Amino acid sequence: MNFAFTEEQIQLRDTLRRFLTQTYTLERRRAIARAGTGCDPAIWAQFAELGILGLAIPESLGGIGGSAFDSMVVMEELGRALVLEPYLSTALVGAGILVRAGSAPQRELLRAVAAGEIRLAFAHGERDSRWRLDAVATRAERRSDGWVLEGHKSMVADGAGAHYLVTSARTLSGISLFLLPGTSEGLTRSALATHDGSSVAEVALASVRVPEDALIGAEGSGLPLIEAASDAAIAGLCAEAVGAMDALLALTLEYVRNRRQFGVPVGSFQALQHRMADMLLHVELARSMSYLASARLTVSDANERRRAICAAKFLVGRSARLVGQEAVQLHGGMGVSDELAASHYFKRLTLINASFGDMDHHLARFGSLLAA
Amino acid sequence: MDLNFSAEEERFRSEVRAFVATQLPASIRAKVLGHKRLGREDFLAWVRILNTRGWVAPGWPRRFGGQEWDPVRELIFEEECALGGAPPVLSFGPRMVAPVIMRFGSPAQQQYFLPRILSGEHWWCQGYSEPGAGSDLASLKTRAERRGDHYVVNGQKTWTTLAQHANWIFCLVRTSSEGRPQSGISFLLIDMRSPGITVRPIVMLDGEHEINEVWFNEVEVPVANRVGEENQGWTYAKFLLGHERVSNATLGLSKRALRELKAIAAGTPAGDGRALIEVPHFRDRIAEAEIDLMALEILALRVIAMDREREAPGPEASLLKLRGSQIQQTLSELAMEALGPYAPLHQREALAADWTGPLAGPPAGIGITGRYFNHRKVSIYAGSNEIQRNIIAQHMLGLRQP
Numbered sequence: 001m002n003f004a005f006t007e008e009q010i011q012l013r014d015t016l017r018r019f020l021t022q023t024y025t026l027e028r029r030r031a032i033a034r035a036g037t038g039c040d041p042a043i044w045a046q047f048a049e050l051g052i053l054g055l056a057i058p059e060s061l062g063g064i065g066g067s068a069f070d071s072m073v074v075m076e077e078l079g080r081a082l083v084l085e086p087y088l089s090t091a092l093v094g095a096g097i098l099v100r101a102g103s104a105p106q107r108e109l110l111r112a113v114a115a116g117e118i119r120l121a122f123a124h125g126e127r128d129s130r131w132r133l134d135a136v137a138t139r140a141e142r143r144s145d146g147w148v149l150e151g152h153k154s155m156v157a158d159g160a161g162a163h164y165l166v167t168s169a170r171t172l173s174g175i176s177l178f179l180l181p182g183t184s185e186g187l188t189r190s191a192l193a194t195h196d197g198s199s200v201a202e203v204a205l206a207s208v209r210v211p212e213d214a215l216i217g218a219e220g221s222g223l224p225l226i227e228a229a230s231d232a233a234i235a236g237l238c239a240e241a242v243g244a245m246d247a248l249l250a251l252t253l254e255y256v257r258n259r260r261q262f263g264v265p266v267g268s269f270q271a272l273q274h275r276m277a278d279m280l281l282h283v284e285l286a287r288s289m290s291y292l293a294s295a296r297l298t299v300s301d302a303n304e305r306r307r308a309i310c311a312a313k314f315l316v317g318r319s320a321r322l323v324g325q326e327a328v329q330l331h332g333g334m335g336v337s338d339e340l341a342a343s344h345y346f347k348r349l350t351l352i353n354a355s356f357g358d359m360d361h362h363l364a365r366f367g368s369l370l371a372a
Numbered sequence: 373m374d375l376n377f378s379a380e381e382e383r384f385r386s387e388v389r390a391f392v393a394t395q396l397p398a399s400i401r402a403k404v405l406g407h408k409r410l411g412r413e414d415f416l417a418w419v420r421i422l423n424t425r426g427w428v429a430p431g432w433p434r435r436f437g438g439q440e441w442d443p444v445r446e447l448i449f450e451e452e453c454a455l456g457g458a459p460p461v462l463s464f465g466p467r468m469v470a471p472v473i474m475r476f477g478s479p480a481q482q483q484y485f486l487p488r489i490l491s492g493e494h495w496w497c498q499g500y501s502e503p504g505a506g507s508d509l510a511s512l513k514t515r516a517e518r519r520g521d522h523y524v525v526n527g528q529k530t531w532t533t534l535a536q537h538a539n540w541i542f543c544l545v546r547t548s549s550e551g552r553p554q555s556g557i558s559f560l561l562i563d564m565r566s567p568g569i570t571v572r573p574i575v576m577l578d579g580e581h582e583i584n585e586v587w588f589n590e591v592e593v594p595v596a597n598r599v600g601e602e603n604q605g606w607t608y609a610k611f612l613l614g615h616e617r618v619s620n621a622t623l624g625l626s627k628r629a630l631r632e633l634k635a636i637a638a639g640t641p642a643g644d645g646r647a648l649i650e651v652p653h654f655r656d657r658i659a660e661a662e663i664d665l666m667a668l669e670i671l672a673l674r675v676i677a678m679d680r681e682r683e684a685p686g687p688e689a690s691l692l693k694l695r696g697s698q699i700q701q702t703l704s705e706l707a708m709e710a711l712g713p714y715a716p717l718h719q720r721e722a723l724a725a726d727w728t729g730p731l732a733g734p735p736a737g738i739g740i741t742g743r744y745f746n747h748r749k750v751s752i753y754a755g756s757n758e759i760q761r762n763i764i765a766q767h768m769l770g771l772r773q774p
Contacts, residue, residue, distance in 0.1 A: 360654060
C-alpha cells in the first residue's frame with residue numbers, strides 16, 4: 001500500500017494549481033461562461049503548454065504517457081478551480097478511445113490534441129438512453145464508399161466547439177464508433193448553455209457520409225471502448241468533484257469563521273461545527289473512493305473495475321450533494337446569491353451527478369453486480 | 373376524533389376549485405405551471421380577480437374587508453389556488469404588514485393602507501434583514517433619526533424579495549442604541565418612491581432576479597408612518613412572526629410539485645423500456661416524499677386545532693416551517709433527478725412566456741433545475757432551519773442555550 005504521490009505528480013499539481021489560482025479567477029470564469037462556448041482559447045493554449053492535454057497520450061504521439069493517477073491529479077485541480085474548459089471530453093474520453101483503438105492516421109491526430117489544436121467530443125448519449133451505454137439508436141449503414149450515419153446525439157459536452165466527434169452508432173454487427181469531423185455535411189450542432197456555465201450540444205445526424213476509415217477499431221467493437229471511456233470519465237469526474245468539495249469546504253470554513261452573529265463567529269456554534277465535521281468526513285470518503293476509482297481503472301477484470309467505478313460515482317455523488325447543500329445553508333443568504341463562488345461550486349457539484357450516470361444509476365448497477 | 377373535512381368544507385373546496393378554474397386567466401395558469409417567469413402584472417391580475425370575491429385576505433376580520441375564514445378554510449383555499457396554477461398572493465401585504473397595522477396601527481393607517489393592500493394598489497416588501505443582521509435580526513443598524521415630524525432613515529436592507537415591484541416597504545429601524553438591541557427598534561412604513569431610496573438587484577444562483585438590496589440615504593419618513601410606539605418595533609415584529617403559521621408548511625405548493633413530479637417520472641424513459649416511475653427505487657423515493665407530505669398535512673391541521681384552544685399561537689409553526697421546507701427541497705430535487713442527463717440544461721430564454729423556439733430537453737424540464745437551485749433559499753429565509761430548531765429546542769423542549 002502506498003498513498004503517496006510521486007514527485008512528478010506533486011510538481012504537476014503545484015504548477016497547475018499556481019497557474020489556475022493566478023489565472024482562473026471567478027471573474028474570468030464568469031466571462032467564459034457568458035461567452036457561451038465553455039472554452040477560452042488562451043486557457044486551452046496554456047493547458048497545452050503545461051502538457052496536460054497530452055497526459056493520456058503516449059510520448060510517441062506527442063503526449064506524456066501519464067497514468068490514471070496523473071489524470072486524477074489534474075482533474076482534482078480543475079475541479080478546485082471550477083474550470084469550464086472541456087478537458088475531460090478531449091483529453092480523457094476522446095483521446096482515450098483513439099489511443100486504445102484508433103487507426104494509425106486517427107492516432108496521428110493526437111499530436112494536434114496534445115498541442116491544443118484539436119478538441120474531441122464524445123457523441124454517445126441519446127434522447128431516451130438515460131446513461132445506458134448500450135442504448136444506441138443512431139444507425140450507420142455501410143455503402144460502397146464508406147458509411148452513412150443517421151440519428152441524434154444528446155447533451156454532448158463541447159459538442160458544438162469540438163473539431164471531431166467520436167460518435168457511436170449501431171451497425172449490422174453491433175455498436176461501432178466513428179470519428180466524424182465537426183464540419184461533416186448533414187451534421188447539425190446546436191450549442192446549449194448549462195446551469196454550471198459550460199456548453200453542451202444537441203447533435204443531429206442527417207445522412208452524414210464519412211469514408212470507410214472513419215470507423216474506430218473493428219466494426220461492432222464499440223461497446224467495450226465506450227465502457228472503458230465512460231469509466232475513465234467517471235474516475236475523472238470523481239476527482240473533479242473532490243477538488244471542488246475541497247475548495248468549497250475551505251470557503252465555508254472561512255465564512256463561518258468570519259461571519260459574526262449574536263456577537264460571535266457563527267462557526268463557534270456547536271450545531272454548525274458538527275455539520276462542518278460531517279462535511280469533512282464526506283469529503284474524505286469521496287477522496288478515498290476517487291483514489292479507488294483511478295486505481296481500478298487499469299485492472300483487467302472488468303467486473304472489479306466496474307464495481308469500483310459504480311461505487312465511486314455513487315458515493316462521490318452523495319458526498320457532493322451533502323457538501324454542496326450544507327455549504328449553501330451555512331453561507332445563509334450569501335449561499336444562494338450568484339456573487340460568491342460557493343453557489344457556483346454547489347451547482348457544478350450538483351450537475352456532476354447528472355453526467356455519466358447519477359447516484360441511482362450507479363447504485364443499481366453496483367447492486368446488479370452483487371448477484372453476478 | 374374525526375380526521376375528515378366537514379361536508380361544508382368539502383363544498384367550500386369545490387367552490388374555490390371552480391372559481392380558480394373559471395376565473396384564473398389561462399395565460400397566467402400556463403406560466404405558473406410551466407415555470408415561466410412571472411411579471412408584476414401577473415401577480416396583480418390575480419389579486420384583482422380575487423378582490424372581486426373578497427378573497428385577497430380572506431382571513432382578515434370583516435370590518436377590514438376580510439371574510440373571517442378560519443385557518444382550515446384558508447388552508448383549503450391556498451391548496452386549491454396552488455393546484456389550480458394560480459400565482460401566489462405574496463404574504464408581505466396581506467399576511468405580514470396588515471396584521472401589524474390592524475393590531476398596532478392608528479385608525480388613519482388602517483383606513484389608508486388596508487384597502488390598498490386588497491386592491492393591489494400597494495405592493496409591499498419586507499425591510500428586515502441587513503448584511504450584518506440575518507439570524508441575529510436584532511443587531512440591525514439601519515438608523516432612523518427623529519427631525520421634527522419626520523424620521524430620517526439611513527442604512528441598507530438586503531434579500532428584499534421582489535422589491536423591484538414594490539411601492540411600499542415595512543422596515544425595522546434603529547431609533548435608539550440604549551439598552552438591549554431589541555429595545556431600540558421601531559417599525560416604519562416607507563413609500564418606495566421617497567427620495568434617497570435605491571433598489572439594487574441581487575442575482576441568485578439560478579440566474580434570476582428575485583431579491584434586492586434596498587439602500588436608504590437621508591430618506592424622510594413622516595412620523596405618522598411609524599406603527600405603534602417608538603422603540604417597540606421588536607414586539608410588533610415578533611407578533612408578525614407568530615402570525616405566519618400554517619402557510620409555512622407550503623402544503624399547496626408541495627402537492628402541486630408532487631403531482632408534477634409524478635407526471636415527469638411517468639413521461640421520462642428510464643433507458644430500458646420502462647418509464648422512470650416504474651423503476652422501484654425512484655418510485656419509492658416519490659412514495660416517501662408523499663408520505664412525508666401526508667404527515668405534514670395532518671400535523672398542520674393539528675396545529676390549527678391547537679391554536680383554536682388557546683389565546684396566543686404556540687411555537688409549533690416552527691415544526692411546519694422546518695418540515696415544509698425540507699419537503700419542498702426534496703420534491704424539487706427529485707424532479708431535477710428525474711430529468712437525468714438533461715438536468716444541466718439552462719435554457720434561460722425558454723423561461724419567457726412567449727418563447728416558441730426549439731427545446732433541447734424534455735418540455736417538462738423547463739425551469740426544473742433552476743427551481744432546485746432556487747429552493748435552497750426556503751431553508752434559509754423567514755428564519756433559517758437552524759433558527760427554527762432553536763425555537764423548537766427552547767420553546768417546545770424547554771432547553772436553554774449555554
